[in-house]
Amino acid sequence: MKKVLFFLIIVRIFSVYLVQTFFSPDEYWQSLEVAHKIIYGYGHLTWEWSQGIRSYLHPVIISILYKILAVLKFDSVDFLVYLPRIFQALLSAYADYRFYNWCNKKKWSLFIVATSWFWFYTGGRTIINSFEASLTTIALSYFPWRSKDENTRFLWIVMFLTYIRPTSALTWAPICIYHLKKSQFSLKDLIIKRYILIGLILSTFLVAIDTFFHGSFVITPLRFFKFNVLNSVGSFYGQHPFHWYLSSGLPAVLGINIIPFSFAALNILKNFNENSVDKVLLSSIGVTLLGYSLLSHKEFRFLLQILPLCLFITANYLSKWSRTKSKFYIWIVATVIFVANVIPAGYLGFVHQQGPLKVVNRLAKIAEKYELEQGKPPYFFFMMPCHSTPYYSHIHVNVTMRFLTCEPPLQNDNKKYIDESEKFYEAPMKWIRTHLPVHPITALPTHIVLYDTLLPKVNDFLSIYKPIDLFFNSDHLVSSRSGRNILLYERVHHEDKTGYLESMP
Ligand SMILES: *[C@@H]1O[C@H](CO)[C@@H](O)[C@H](O)[C@H]1NC(C)=O
Numbered sequence: 005m006k007k008v009l010f011f012l013i014i015v016r017i018f019s020v021y022l023v024q025t026f027f028s029p030d031e032y033w034q035s036l037e038v039a040h041k042i043i044y045g046y047g048h049l050t051w052e053w054s055q056g057i058r059s060y061l062h063p064v065i066i067s068i069l070y071k072i073l074a075v076l077k078f079d080s081v082d083f084l085v086y087l088p089r090i091f092q093a094l095l096s097a098y099a100d101y102r103f104y105n106w107c108n109k110k111k112w113s114l115f116i117v118a119t120s121w122f123w124f125y126t127g128g129r130t131i132i133n134s135f136e137a138s139l140t141t142i143a144l145s146y147f148p149w150r151s152k153d154e155n156t157r158f159l160w161i162v163m164f165l166t167y168i169r170p171t172s173a174l175t176w177a178p179i180c181i182y183h184l185k186k187s188q189f190s191l192k193d194l195i196i197k198r199y200i201l202i203g204l205i206l207s208t209f210l211v212a213i214d215t216f217f218h219g220s221f222v223i224t225p226l227r228f229f230k231f232n233v234l235n236s237v238g239s240f241y242g243q244h245p246f247h248w249y250l251s252s253g254l255p256a257v258l259g260i261n262i263i264p265f266s267f268a269a270l271n272i273l274k275n276f277n278e279n280s281v282d283k284v285l286l287s288s289i290g291v292t293l294l295g296y297s298l299l300s301h302k303e304f305r306f307l308l309q310i311l312p313l314c315l316f317i318t319a320n321y322l323s324k325w326s327r328t329k330s331k332f333y334i335w336i337v338a339t340v341i342f343v344a345n346v347i348p349a350g351y352l353g354f355v356h357q358q359g360p361l362k363v364v365n366r367l368a369k370i371a372e373k374y375e376l377e378q379g380k381p382p383y384f385f386f387m388m389p390c391h392s393t394p395y396y397s398h399i400h401v402n403v404t405m406r407f408l409t410c411e412p413p414l415q416n417d418n419k420k421y422i423d424e425s426e427k428f429y430e431a432p433m434k435w436i437r438t439h440l441p442v443h444p445i446t447a448l449p450t451h452i453v454l455y456d457t458l459l460p461k462v463n464d465f466l467s468i469y470k471p472i473d474l475f476f477n478s479d480h481l482v483s484s485r486s487g488r489n490i491l492l493y494e495r496v497h498h499e500d501k502t503g504y505l506e507s508m509p
Pocket of ligand 1: 044045046402
């Protein structure tokens with residue numbers, strides 16, 4: 005029993021050390037960065053925080069870890085980067101352990117959850133979706149699936165999740181309806197004494213936290229709803245076709261497990277009149293996918309919310325399937341599943357998009373001693389799409405930094421609005437000439453970080469800089485604005501031989 009938990013902890017901790025790539029900006033900008041600001045007084049808060057649409061709870065948990073490190077004087081940048089990841093990895097390991105229990109300790113459940121490539125890739129990241137996925141699993145494991153069980157412990161987590169991520173309601177609505185229908189308690193009692201009461205207690209607590217950190221009274225889920233659904237700010241961040249989650253999202257996230265999952269789903273649909281846990285879970289998956297498909301802003305990580313449900317259905321199906329199959333056959337299938345998960349986990353976790361973390365690691369070292377050595381403070385400029393790298397949480401020195409912003413239109417819904425990042429990429433040199441005055445030259449950034457694809461377009465400007473480092477990033481371009489390498493340039497000190505300067509007015 006304890007051996008299983010130990011094994012899962014090893015797997016998740018291992019993932020923290022293996023996974024060294026950049027996945028989503030929110031992993032840093034919506035969690036670590038905010039926590040860093042809370043504890044150290046500097047850190048960039050994106051518009052989500054000035055508008056009060058995110059709950060502070062997750063960053064506050066991370067800030068507690070930071071505070072402990074600060075008190076113990078262990079707050080070097082490496083500890084600040086790794087402790088929150090290890091914390092999430094342990095939470096994920098515990099969730100996996102609960103998953104295994106929820107699946108009646110079936111061997112397949114342990115195998116499926118421990119080898120899931122996407123969970124390996126995200127289970128040790130400080131992204132709120134990973135936090136949410138772990139809590140979802142824990143809540144599902146507490147849910148009174150067996151008929152005599154009347155436990156409502158799971159509701160605490162459900163209410164909590166719905167508050168910090170209102171979209172969780174999509175996943176939980178079908179499960180809660182099932183709960184209300186099957187419970188022996190009267191509907192009225194259940195709703196008033198459990199659902200509403202627990203909801204109120206938790207909301208009071210969470211509103212208090214958010215109000216305290218936000219500085220004025222705020223109910224973040226209401227603001228979130230207003231911004232994302234009513235104003236459709238999300239659509240500002242990329243539009244995907246309606247079927248994206250079914251055609252790309254789910255197959256990518258499940259990987260090879262999409263095959264047993266699809267068989268399982270078809271089976272459940274065929275016998276839809278039978279009452280089963282699978283049926284409830286599949287309905288929940290369906291409602292979530294439908295709801296998410298209607299929103300224009302789509303991302304792989306949003307599927308973390310239903311990943312545990314999908315893995316449950318998959319593990320359950322494989323357990324039933326393997327009952328009638330020979331050992332040999334089972335081993336072949338297990339090996340195929342294993343290998344097909346190891347490949348994406350290894351490649352995406354270790355190779356693809358490794359540049360952003362490497363470059364900020366280098367910048368942190370420069371920031372530490374630049375002023376001592378050069379007699380002036382450094383100034384880092386990220387000439388890349390907005391939020392391409394982690395920020396102060398990975399530098400941990402209050403140096404001047406600047407990046408190209410991409411705030412959505414918050415005030416007016418001006419159709420012609422384009423953000424700074426967009427403007428920059430339309431005409432890089434033009435943007436630089438108007439935004440980076442060269443007189444005096446010392447006001448220019450000391451370091452420029454950019455993707456190699458941008459180099460030909462800003463060569464003129466970089467004539468007063470020299471390349472000092474190159475970080476491999478990826479074999480494939482994610483977009484035309486990313487690159488195979490990330491380059492780091494440093495300003496040369498003398499003001500001679502500067503074609504760029506001469507061409508300036
Ligand atoms: C960080 O640096 C900025 C700019 O120099 C300064 O205004 C700010 O007070 C500093 N913050 C802290 C917490 O040191």
